[in-house]
Amino acid sequence: MKFTGTKNYVSTEDLSMAVNATIALERPLIIKGEPGTGKTLLAIEVAESLGMELIEWHIKSTTKASQGLYEYDAVTRLRDSQLGDERVKDIKNYIKKGKLWEAFESDKQVVLLIDEIDKADIEFPNDLLQELDRMEFYCYETGETIKAKKRPLIIITSNNEKELPDAFLRRCFFHYIQFPDRPTMEGIVKVHYPKIKKALVKDALDLFFDVRKIPGMKKKPSTSELIDWLKLLMSDELPDEILKNADTSKAIPPLYGALLKNEQDVQLLERLAFMSRRDQAK
Amino acid sequence: MLINLFHTVRSSGVPCTLRELLDLLGALEKNLAFADMEDFYFLSRTILVKDEKNYDKFDRAFEIYFKGIETLEDIFEALIPEDWLRKAFEKELDPEELKKIQSLGGLEKLLEEFKKRLEEQKERHEGGNKWIGTNGTSPFGNNGQNPEGVRVGGEGGQKKAVKVWEQRQFQNLDDSVEIGTRNIKVALRRLRKFARQSTDYELDMDGTIKSTARNAGILDINMIPERTNHVKVLIFFDVGGSMDPYIKLCEELFSALKTEFKHLKYFYFHNCVYESVWEDNRRRTQERFLVQDIINKYSADYKVIFVGDATMAPYEITNAGGSIEHWNEEPGGATIKRLCEHFDRAAWLNPVPDDHWDYTSSLCIIRELMDNRMFPLTLKGLEEGMSELSK
Numbered sequence: 001m002k003f004t005g006t007k008n009y010v011s012t013e014d015l016s017m018a019v020n021a022t023i024a025l026e027r028p029l030i031i032k033g034e035p036g037t038g039k040t041l042l043a044i045e046v047a048e049s050l051g052m053e054l055i056e057w058h059i060k061s062t063t064k065a066s067q068g069l070y071e072y073d074a075v076t077r078l079r080d081s082q083l084g085d086e087r088v089k090d091i092k093n094y095i096k097k098g099k100l101w102e103a104f105e106s107d108k109q110v111v112l113l114i115d116e117i118d119k120a121d122i123e124f125p126n127d128l129l130q131e132l133d134r135m136e137f138y139c140y141e142t143g144e145t146i147k148a149k150k151r152p153l154i155i156i157t158s159n160n161e162k163e164l165p166d167a168f169l170r171r172c173f174f175h176y177i178q179f180p181d182r183p184t185m186e187g188i189v190k191v192h193y194p195k196i197k198k199a200l201v202k203d204a205l206d207l208f209f210d211v212r213k214i215p216g217m218k219k220k221p222s223t224s225e226l227i228d229w230l231k232l233l234m235s236d237e238l239p240d241e242i243l244k245n246a247d248t249s250k251a252i253p254p255l256y257g258a259l260l261k262n263e264q265d266v267q268l269l270e271r272l273a274f275m276s277r278r279d280q281a282k
Numbered sequence: 283m284l285i286n287l288f289h290t291v292r293s294s295g296v297p298c299t300l301r302e303l304l305d306l307l308g309a310l311e312k313n314l315a316f317a318d319m320e321d322f323y324f325l326s327r328t329i330l331v332k333d334e335k336n337y338d339k340f341d342r343a344f345e346i347y348f349k350g351i352e353t354l355e356d357i358f359e360a361l362i363p364e365d366w367l368r369k370a371f372e373k374e375l376d377p378e379e380l381k382k383i384q385s386l387g388g389l390e391k392l393l394e395e396f397k398k399r400l401e402e403q404k405e406r407h408e409g410g411n412k413w414i415g416t417n418g419t420s421p422f423g424n425n426g427q428n429p430e431g432v433r434v435g436g437e438g439g440q441k442k443a444v445k446v447w448e449q450r451q452f453q454n455l456d457d458s459v460e461i462g463t464r465n466i467k468v469a470l471r472r473l474r475k476f477a478r479q480s481t482d483y484e485l486d487m488d489g490t491i492k493s494t495a496r497n498a499g500i501l502d503i504n505m506i507p508e509r510t511n512h513v514k515v516l517i518f519f520d521v522g523g524s525m526d527p528y529i530k531l532c533e534e535l536f537s538a539l540k541t542e543f544k545h546l547k548y549f550y551f552h553n554c555v556y557e558s559v560w561e562d563n564r565r566r567t568q569e570r571f572l573v574q575d576i577i578n579k580y581s582a583d584y585k586v587i588f589v590g591d592a593t594m595a596p597y598e599i600t601n602a603g604g605s606i607e608h609w610n611e612e613p614g615g616a617t618i619k620r621l622c623e624h625f626d627r628a629a630w631l632n633p634v635p636d637d638h639w640d641y642t643s644s645l646c647i648i649r650e651l652m653d654n655r656m657f658p659l660t661l662k663g664l665e666e667g668m669s670e671l672s673k
Binding site: 013014017018020021024025027029030032074075078079082122166169170172173174175176 | 297299301302305308309312314315320321324325327328329331332333334337471485487490494499500501503
């Protein structure tokens, strides 16, 4: 079982190694990187290429670790008991299984994605230490221990909004997805738009990396923005020259809305363009 | 069994433990990286390093280890702060000078000399002809003109690096004193004070069970308010003049504060707090708030944070009429004193590095006024400041 990327996903050598280490040693893998470098997509693609089911657990600021295990619906049970419902006799009817339980219970090995773990409270990872380490937990209400039949492949993504605790990190493998260099980027574009014109890719990438180089940007455009932008460029069937003539220092790129997500960045770019035009007029 | 590699990595400052070493050995046993140096590099990095800011340290340690240098002094060499070597300007030597410095002895002699000088030298160095640094004519350093020199860090001229770890791609991620919005937020979390106030909209499980039991089994649902952060913060920002270099830092602090605290009021002042402050920088002349009103309006349990460099002429604090913008009836120091007396907890965050504090007399005066509750605007300082405020 080896992961080397899929037809939809370009994996660099170091990323493949990290995923393969995770598969071999059955340890959770933490993925960090700039937004838009394909962290969440990785889990989806790994699941697909290995032919495993994917269970996604999206974390919000209000998510508690215990929700991933199970929730005991005491209120419904109380109500049922008042109404004399038969179901009330079995406590199992009121235990709602969480994503971890689902993953542990599965007969086949699954991929469990814990998405954006940094969104939760700082204590969240600490509450999952034992569960992720031993891949088992105890359900107090029913008195049973839920043990993973097959240790799931756990992929955790983080946007680095909060530091993760050391004890948690010790139990995981770590990979930082670096912003792709030009050849990798060309590969990624080819995967998404196999029929795109070579010249367009070249000009678009020139422009894209130029924009990324501008200092003081609030949010640099990343891979997913580039892909969206190319889609727009293609669908608009712009004349070929428009990109060539669009030197970032002279004018802001066409359809910039897909690349820049912050009005301050657009203003910055416009200002730079204006200054450069003014200098040339002199 | 890679114990030497493990020690090299650890002593270069990457925090890894025995557990990770065992993981690495386990991975090797499964033949994940067999007889391929690059694979091994990727594998060991995945397992041993848990934060991208340590990638660069790891790269350096890896290089040292696999060049067969095993003494600790060489690790010391790898830890030369990068900014010593940063290229600042290009310096050209005329050919005559070049000739003069040619040939300083063999390579081994050079290395030996390097270590000796490195031990003597404790600061960043640039130019000159002896110390290690950039643009000099000393045989050690970068961008220099000594033809027999040893290159240390920096851009490598024509030579293209062969190995991944030698490229040191993650150099700029290694930033031990980085302070950004999210780090600030983590530090600000120390100031949390949870309390249940406002309307009830969470089920009180314990209360419900208790009162249901008391009700002879007939359901009696109890609600309680949600736990929220109830700390109240009042901030005074110094704007303009000498604060301009710190705009970005203050922006980050401000945006972190805004998302972290629900009860947050902020005001601006220039250089020193006088009898009035303002809330909107564009309308600072039209719309002013009297400090006395602020004291009356906000209760003593508000935490007060001043952000400013406290760098000005001493009379701007100590004298009536000392303000550079208007005639103040009362010295600025008295206003600060009054604020500190009214509010139980106050702290001053100063973007000026704390080792410079003693050289500015106005800064010392303010520090005294604040009863020494002045903290540098670094992560550590912020944490100390927050724990002072939450005492």
